[in-house]
Amino acid sequence: MIWEPERLDDQALLSAGDPGAMLPVVASAAAQVRTAHRNAGEADIARLAQDGRPRAIVVTGMGSAALAGDILAVICGYGAPLPVITVRSGRLPGWVGATDLVMAVSCSGRTAETLAVAAEAVRRGASLLAVGAQDSPLHAIATQASALFVPVEANGPSRANLWGMAVPLVAAAGALGLVQTDPDLFEGVAKGLEDMANRCRPSSESFVNPGKALAMELAESVPVIWGATPLTAVAAHRLALQLYENAKYPAQWGALPEAGHNQLGVVEGPLAERDIFAESAGRTIRLVVLREPEERPISLLRVVEDRDVPVSELAAEGAHPLERLATLIELGDYASAYLALGYGIDPTPVTAITELKSRTSQ
The missing domain is CATH 3.40.50.10490 (Glucose-6-phosphate isomerase like protein; domain 1)
Structure with missing residues (x-):
C-alpha cells in the first residue's frame, strides 16, 4: 500500500474509497x-x-x-x-x-x-x-x-x-x-462537533482542512500520541484506537507525566533516526501531543525537538471539558479516516477483528 496524498483532494476517489460511508458517519x-x-x-x-x-x-x-x-x-x-x-x-x-x-x-x-x-x-x-x-x-x-x-x-x-x-x-x-x-451543555458540544465537521469536510482542501493535514503528518511515520492532561489522554487513546481500526495503522499512546518517565526513551531509538538525504521521510516516529490551551509541556517538547523528532501539537477547543474532549476526538476521527483513504484503504471493515469475534463465539 502506497501513501498517495493527492487522493485526499480528489472527491471522486474519496467517495469511491469509502463505500462504508465512514466520513459521513x-x-x-x-x-x-x-x-x-x-x-x-x-x-x-x-x-x-x-x-x-x-x-x-x-x-x-x-x-x-x-x-x-x-x-x-x-x-x-x-x-x-x-x-x-x-x-x-x-x-x-x-x-x-x-x-x-x-x-x-x-x-x-x-x-x-x-x-x-x-x-x-x-x-x-x-x-x-x-x-x-x-x-x-x-x-x-x-x-x-x-x-x-x-x-x-x-x-x-x-x-x-x-x-x-x-x-x-x-x-x-x-x-x-x-x-x-443541562440541555445547553449538550447543545454546545453538538455545535462544537458541527464546526469541526465543517472544517474537516471532504470538499475542504488539505491546506485548510485540519483532519487532512493531521493525516498527512501521520503518514509514513509511527505515531506516538500523548495526552498532556487526563482529559486529553482520553482523546489520545481514542486516536490510537481509530488509527488501529480505521487506518489499520500502528500507533502508541500514553499520558503525561507518566509517558515522560518511560515512553520518552523512543526519541533516542532506531525509529527516531532520519536520513536527511533520503527521497522520503521514511518510517520514523512522530510525536503527537494533545493538550488543553493552558497546558503546554515545554520542557518535554524541548527534549524531543533537540533530537530532531517531528512533533504535532493539537490544542483542544471549547469552554466546557466535554466540549474540549469532543472536538479533539472529532479531529482524530477524521484524520484516521483520511489516513486510510490516502493509503487506498476502506476505513469501515476490520476483517481481522470480525474473524476473531467469529472464532471466539463458536
Missing part, C-alpha cells in the same frame, strides 16, 4: 449527541437518583464502549465523591455489590464480555444502567431486572457511535449530581 457526531441526550431523557435517566448516590460506578464495555467509561470518569474529574472505573473484561470486580451502580455499554447489545458483567451485576443486586441496541440481549437483561435502558441508534460500526454511548453516561452523572449538566 464521522460527520454525524453532533446528531449523535442530540439523539443520545433525548433518548436518555425519554428513558427517565433522572430515576437513578431515587435511591441516592451509589458507593461506586463501574462502567463495563469493550473498545469504544469502554472509552465511554473513560469519558465519564474524566468529566467527573478528580473531585468526584465516588470512584468511577472502567472494566474491560468479562469479570466484575469482587467488591461490587448492592450499593454500587454498574453501567453496561455495548452499541450492538451483544458483546459477550459486557453481557456477562451485566448479568453478574444483577445477580449481586447492584443497580444497572444498560446502554445499547433495542431488542438486544443487553436490553433483555435490563428488562428482566427492571433496570434503566437507554437505546443507541447506531449508524455504521460501533466505534463510529461513541457519543451515542457516552452521552447517556454523562447525563446519568448529571442526574446523580456528579457533574453539572
